[in-house]
Amino acid sequence: MAVTAIESGEGAASPASPEVEDLRLGIVGAGKFGTTLARAAIAAGYDVAISGSGPAEEIALAVEVLAGARAATTDEVVRDADIIILAVPTHRFRELPNDLFAGKILVDAMNYWAPVDGADPELTAAPNGTSAIVQERFPSARVVKSLNQLGYHQLEETSRSRGAPDRIAVGAAGDDRVAVEKVLQVLDRLGFDPVDAGPLANGAALEPDGSPIAATYSADELSQRVSRQVASRFD
Numbered sequence: 649m650a651v652t653a654i655e656s657g658e659g660a661a662s663p664a665s666p667e668v669e670d671l672r673l674g675i676v677g678a679g680k681f682g683t684t685l686a687r688a689a690i691a692a693g694y695d696v697a698i699s700g701s702g703p704a705e706e707i708a709l710a711v712e713v714l715a716g717a718r719a720a721t722t723d724e725v726v727r728d729a730d731i732i733i734l735a736v737p738t739h740r741f742r743e744l745p746n747d748l749f750a751g752k753i754l755v756d757a758m759n760y761w762a763p764v765d766g767a768d769p770e771l772t773a774a775p776n777g778t779s780a781i782v783q784e785r786f787p788s789a790r791v792v793k794s795l796n797q798l799g800y801h802q803l804e805e806t807s808r809s810r811g812a813p814d815r816i817a818v819g820a821a822g823d824d825r826v827a828v829e830k831v832l833q834v835l836d837r838l839g840f841d842p843v844d845a846g847p848l849a850n851g852a853a854l855e856p857d858g859s860p861i862a863a864t865y866s867a868d869e870l871s872q873r874v875s876r877q878v879a880s881r882f883d
Contacts, residue, residue, distance in 0.1 A: 669833050671695060674725035675717070676744075677735030678707050681757065681800040685733060686717040688803050692837045699725045701740075726752060731830060733757050733795060738778070739765035742785060749789035753827040755834075756782045757795040759855060777852030779821070792822035792831045793851030799862050806864060807839030817867040819854045819874060821845035841867040845874045853877035 671694050675682045678700030686696045696717040700707040708719040722744070726732055731753045734741065738758040756779045760771040771778050779793040797818055798806065808815040818840040822828040832842035845854060853874040856862045865873060 669837070670730055670830075672729040672731070673697075673834070674729035674732040675699070675735055676722055676725055676732060677737075678719075679735065679737070681803075682733075682735040683717075684800040684803050685735065685757075685795065688807060688838055690716050692839070694837075697725045697728055701736075722748070731755065731834065734782070735795075737765060738771070739768065741782060744786075746785055747788060749786050752789055753824075753830060754782075754786060754789040754791045755795055755831055756791055756793050756851070758782070759796050774852075776849035777821075777855060779848055779851040783823075783848060790822065790824040790827040791848060792820050792824070792827050793845075793848060793854055794818060794820035794831050794835065797854055797856060797862055798864070802862060802864070803838075809839065810836065815839070815841050816864040817841040817843045817870040819843040819845040819870055821848055821851040821854060821874075823848045843867050843870045843874070845870075846878070850874055850878055 673689050673694045673696050675686055675689075675696060675698040678698050682698055686698050689696050697720040698717045699720055699722040704719045704721050704724075712719070720728070726748060729752075732749060733755040735757045736744075738760040741758065758778070760768065760778045762768070762772065765771075770781055774781050777793065779791055783789070783791040795818065806816050818835045820828050820831040820835065820842065822831070828844060832844060835842035845851065
């Protein structure tokens with residue numbers, strides 16, 4: 649199984665030139681994680697639209713104050729950007745239409761945790777990680793598992809400029825290689841060493857264990873962690 653940067657020992661991926669980056673992001677989910685991510689993305693130079701579960705006007709003031717982003721409907725968020733971060737509580741993603749993200753890069757930043765999300769046998773038993781279930785729900789989306797490794801407070805506290813010795817890594821796993829490369833660009837711009845974790849099934853290795861404080865890794869450490877967990881599936 650190809651694991652790209654992991655198997656080659658390269659660790660962090662090399663981001664593409666910023667001239668080719670699309671500096672528009674959409675975020676579906678206006679909770680603590682979504683608004684913190686929006687604020688971090690705006691600081692990194694992105695134009696960000698964000699939607700919540702209710703009408704856009706009901707969250708407009710909070711979104712502007714907390715994040716500096718534009719509140720919009722979910723349809724508008726999806727229409728205006730090619731990269732959409734899905735940051736809703738995991739138990740609610742099935743409430744969204746299955747063709748909503750057609751053709752879009754959908755970054756699954758959700759983590760399933762039964763005490764919060766309730767018992768979900770399908771997500772609990774998912775052998776290839778919960779993002780495989782998300783891909784089944786949104787078959788025409790280009791799903792990439794990423795941005796789920798950190799708590800919302802860590803997004804801002806651990807962001808570092810490129811080359812900083814204490815810069816931590818965030819992985820991205822997906823079957824669409826172009827989509828993964830674009831997400832790696834986002835991670836780099838947000839202040840993290842991007843690690844290509846290989847196909848979407850490897851996203852299971854990026855899921856935290858439910859601890860209150862998410863563990864952080866260097867690029868090499870994260871690459872090795874993913875490689876070990878992938879290998880263990882075939883033992």
